[in-house]
Amino acid sequence: MMGVGQTSATRQGAACAEAAGTVRRVSVLGATGSVGQSTLDVIARNPHLFEVAAVTANGNAQALAQIAVRHRARIAVLADKARYGELKACLAGTGIEAAAGAEALLAAAAMPADCVMAAITGAAGLRPTLAAVGQGRRVALANKECLVCAGRIFMESVRSAGTELVPVDSEHSAIFQLLAGAEPDTIERIVLTASGGPFRTWSSERLERATPQEALRHPNWSMGRKITIDSATLMNKGLELIEAYHLFAVGPGQLEVVVHPQSIVHALVGFRDGSMLAQLASPDMRTPIATGLAWPARIAAPTKRIDLVELGGLSFERPDETRFRALAIARQAMEAGGMAPCVLNAANEVAVEAFLAGRIGFLEIARLVGEALEAAATRGLLAPADDAAAVLAADAATRQLATHLLQRHTRN
Numbered sequence: 001m002m003g004v005g006q007t008s009a010t011r012q013g014a015a016c017a018e019a020a021g022t023v024r025r026v027s028v029l030g031a032t033g034s035v036g037q038s039t040l041d042v043i044a045r046n047p048h049l050f051e052v053a054a055v056t057a058n059g060n061a062q063a064l065a066q067i068a069v070r071h072r073a074r075i076a077v078l079a080d081k082a083r084y085g086e087l088k089a090c091l092a093g094t095g096i097e098a099a100a101g102a103e104a105l106l107a108a109a110a111m112p113a114d115c116v117m118a119a120i121t122g123a124a125g126l127r128p129t130l131a132a133v134g135q136g137r138r139v140a141l142a143n144k145e146c147l148v149c150a151g152r153i154f155m156e157s158v159r160s161a162g163t164e165l166v167p168v169d170s171e172h173s174a175i176f177q178l179l180a181g182a183e184p185d186t187i188e189r190i191v192l193t194a195s196g197g198p199f200r201t202w203s204s205e206r207l208e209r210a211t212p213q214e215a216l217r218h219p220n221w222s223m224g225r226k227i228t229i230d231s232a233t234l235m236n237k238g239l240e241l242i243e244a245y246h247l248f249a250v251g252p253g254q255l256e257v258v259v260h261p262q263s264i265v266h267a268l269v270g271f272r273d274g275s276m277l278a279q280l281a282s283p284d285m286r287t288p289i290a291t292g293l294a295w296p297a298r299i300a301a302p303t304k305r306i307d308l309v310e311l312g313g314l315s316f317e318r319p320d321e322t323r324f325r326a327l328a329i330a331r332q333a334m335e336a337g338g339m340a341p342c343v344l345n346a347a348n349e350v351a352v353e354a355f356l357a358g359r360i361g362f363l364e365i366a367r368l369v370g371e372a373l374e375a376a377a378t379r380g381l382l383a384p385a386d387d388a389a390a391v392l393a394a395d396a397a398t399r400q401l402a403t404h405l406l407q408r409h410t411r412n
Contacts, residue, residue: 023048023049023050023051024049024050024051024114024115024293025050025051025052025053025112025113025114025115026039026043026050026051026052026053026113026114026115026116026117026293027052027053027054027055027056027108027109027111027113027115027116027117027132028040028052028054028055028056028116028117028119029054029056029105029108029109029116029117029118029119029120029125029128029129029132030056030057030117030118030119030120030121030125030142030143031055031056031057031064031067031119032057032058032060032063032064032067033119033120033121033224034223034224034285035117035119035142035168035285035289036055036057036117036119038285038286038289039117039119039140039289039293040052040055040067040070040071041286041302042286042289042290042293042299042301043071043293044071045300045301045302046294046299046300049294049299050293051072052071052072052073052074053073053074053075053111053112053113054073054074054075054076054077054108054109054111054113055067055068055071055073055075055076055077056076056077056078056079056105056108056109056120056128057076057077057078057079058078058079058080058120058124059078059079059080059083060078061078061083061086061087061090062086062090064076064078064087065087065090065091066090068091068094068096069091069094069096072096073096074096074097075096075097075098075099075108075111076091076096076097076098076099077098077099077100077104077105077107077108078099078100078101079100079101079102079105079124080100081100081101081102081104082100083100084098084099084100084101087100102127105128106127106128106131107131108128109128109129109131109132110131110132110134110135112135113135113137114137114138115137115138115139115140115292115293116129116132116135116137116138116139116140117140117142117168117289117292117293118132118139118140118141118142118143118146119142119143119168120143121143121145121224121226122145122349123145123149123345123346123391123392123395125143125145125146126143126145126146126149126150126154126388126391126392127388127392129141129143129146129154130146130154130157130388133154133157133158133161133163133165134157134161134163135161135163136161136162136163137163137164138163138164138165138166139158139163139164139165139166140166140167140168140289140292140293141165141166141167141168141292142168142169142289142292144169144239144240144243144345145345147242147243147246147247148239148242148243148341148342148344148345149339149341149342149345149346149391149394149395150342150385150388150391151242151243151245151246151341152246152384153385153386153387153388153391154246155246155247165247166291166292166295167243167247167288167292168285168288168289168291168292169240169243169288170266170281170283170285170287170288171192171193171240171244171266171267172240172243172244172247172267173266173279173287173288173291173292174266174267174279174281174288175190175192175244175247175248175267175269175279176247176291177279177291178267178268178269178277178278178279179248179269180296182269182271184249184250185272186271186272186273187248187250187254187269187270187271187272188254188270188271188272189254189255189256189269189270190244190248190250190254190255190256190267190268190269190270191256191257191258191267191268191269191270192237192240192241192244192255192256192257192258192267193257193258193259193260193263193265193266193267193268193316194231194234194236194237194257194258194259194260194319195218195219195220195231195259195260195261195263195283196234196259196260196261196317196319197215197218197219197231197232197233197234198214198215198217198218198219198232199214199215199232199362200259200261202323203323204322204323204363207323207362207363208361208362208363209361210232210361210362211362212229212355212356212358215228215229215232215355215362216228216229218231218232219261220262220263220283225356226349226352226353226356229352229355229356229365230326230348230352232362233324233326233362233365233366234257234319234324234326234327235326235327235330235348235365235366235369237257237319237327237330238326238327238329238330238331238333238334238344239330239341239344239345241255241257241330241331241334242330242333242334242341245334252331252334252335257319257327258316258317258318258319259316259317259318259319260314260315260316261315262311262314262315263283264280264281264282264283264306264311264314265278265279265280265314266279266280266281267279280306281303281306282303282304282305282306284301284303284304286301286302286303287301287303289301324366325363325366325367325370326348326365326366326369329344329366329369329370329373330344332373333373336382337384338382338383338384338385339376339381339382339383339384339385339391339394340373340376340382342385342391342394342395342398343372343373343376343381343382343394343398344369344372344373345395346372346394346395346396346398346399346402347368347369347372347373347376347398347399347401347402348365348369349399350368350372350399350402350403350406351364351365351366351368351369351402351406352365354368354406354409359406359409360406360409364409367409368402368405368406368409369402371405372398372401372402372405375401375405376397376398376401379397379401381394381397381398381401
């Protein structure tokens with residue numbers, strides 16, 4: 001697994017550090033989001049193992065200041081430079097440094113730390129995460145866009161810097177654990193599971209009338225609004241296929257998705273000897289976060305323990321890519337390569353925002369993304385990018401394109 005995992009020397013060093021009681025410094029990028037808050041919860045429960053170095057957020061000065069004080073961070077940084085004065089006032093007399101702006105965010109990501117939790121959502125997380133990667137330490141990756149939009153560039157940076165990359169998405173964390181020590185040529189297939197979301201059993205006719213409120217009622221997970229909609233469309237699983245493609249050095253044909261409504265099995269790996277291994281855990285992000293922070297050690301996490309008898313049974317089914325076209329579109333983008341996944345992601349963000357605002361229907365999310373990919377191809381936007389700036393330019397161009405296409409879908 002190129003770029004994912006670690007050498008035996010690194011594993012031994014981490015284990016020895018824990019045994020010796022060494023406290024590891026952790027920076028949390030995106031501290032006010034759901035993953036950031038769960039990360040800080042895990043850290044607070046293990047004060048003998050971790051301390052907080054830097055915390056960042058987009059523009060919520062008061063929330064970030066409260067987090068910084070509660071967790072005794074060294075520095076708090078807002079991406080929104082206009083909110084610097086408010087943040088500084090909130091932190092007055094605490095001894096915690098305040099900073100704001102794009103450059104300050106990059107500096108916070110690159111400051112000395114044993115681990116950086118990269119949990120900034122969206123394309124805005126690409127540059128800060130690359131800055132963290134450049135330090136050559138551990139990056140616990142919870143930002144999808146780094147791999148979806150810039151997978152080749154990002155993984156080359158990981159290898160060049162010698163960074164230890166540990167994925168934090170529950171599915172990729174599961175695969176990471178299942179593949180520990182496995183040789184690439186022994187892997188036959190990787191299976192990601194999907195809950196199916198709130199609309200798993202709905203007909204196409206009923207999906208046409210689905211409301212944002214209904215789509216936000218995820219049966220198993222508590223997540224942010226955007227990712228919850230992605231779960232309902234199965235786009236989230238399509239994005240995770242693209243992530244897995246870059247993380248685990250397998251071919252597109254080796255990646256599968258199955259619907260597993262209970263969300264207990266997070267991934268499975270099939271090997272050439274006929275064995276199939278599965279990772280099971282309750283649907284709580286604090287489990288993969290604990291893995292990302294402490295691997296190869298196992299630390300306590302306050303998650304519900306699995307009772308197989310109580311569960312009674314686990315079921316699996318194939319996803320319906322006719323009703324949920326987003327998954328098929330994402331797979332096509334993965335196979336096309338270049339900037340197709342970046343275009344897919346940007347167009348999807350525009351479409352999801354429009355759906356949440358009541359401007360388009362649920363099924364029009366996938367339709368708009370498909371149209372954006374076709375239009376981007378005719379405009380030459382799918383060619384591979386050479387650096388992060390080119391990726392962000394493609395992202396911006398796609399958002400403009402998708403916003404234009406949105407006009408033909410918008411409800412009166």
